Amino acid sequence: MHQVYLGLGSNQGDRESQIARAIELIGERVGQVLRQSSIIETKPWGFMSGNLFLNCAIYCETELMPRKLLEVTKDIERELGRRHKGGAYRDRTIDIDILLYDDITIDEPDLQIPHPLMEQRDFVMMPLNEIKDSNK
Template sequence: MNVYLGLGTNLGDKEQNLCRAVQKIEERIGKIVSLSAFYATAPWGFQSDNSFLNAAVCVETSLPPYEVLKETQQIERRMGRNYKSVGGQYKDRVIDIDLLLFGDIVMNEADLVLPHPLMTERRFVMEPLAEIAPDLVHPVLGQTMKELNA
């Protein structure tokens, strides 16, 4: 199954942070199918002097969604992220890994919503995602990533 992840960082050596995260994803979750370019973006949802570097990655995995979530959270913690954003309160972070799409699975649980509920509102997610998967269809909205990014 292909899972699409959004990556972001705005602290430290940002390019190295993204490269390390991708390496850890390949070690723990599955084979990297595609990786977008790295996009420099302004903070979203909070004020910071630190710009972000964002990317999207497609990973082929045999793990179920909750296992992928657990692995991404462990990668975040091991890279130095000790908290998750809660209630729309965002902060600077060494790494952020979001599950965007997991095949065509649609789920709405308290701790995991697929597809990611805010992905289409975030250009820093949609631009790299449309780069690596322009023809991928959103399982709820029925539009391609290219169409949603237009």
């Protein structure tokens, strides 16, 4: 089994329900969710919006390889109403980012692990550190 940390965020619609449903689907399609951070409310990062985000991180174990994990998380985003339009940051119903996958590093155009900007984002690092610290 592989150890995976995912970051989740939502700033459109019923944000709490979107995150809860995403976690449920991740549990069904990726692997058992073993830890979940607190949910925090944050301002948008990288773009202007009047809609605040709810963010959290989860830890799960999976048999999926990184590329398949990316496909499954993107499918979940689409199912929950996320529209991928180019690389610009914008409001979204749900965002699921692969933060860490075991101790591997991948640097491909559409898949970077560890997530390349996570250390610049408190809304990622606060929830991630909360559950990483509790795994020790």
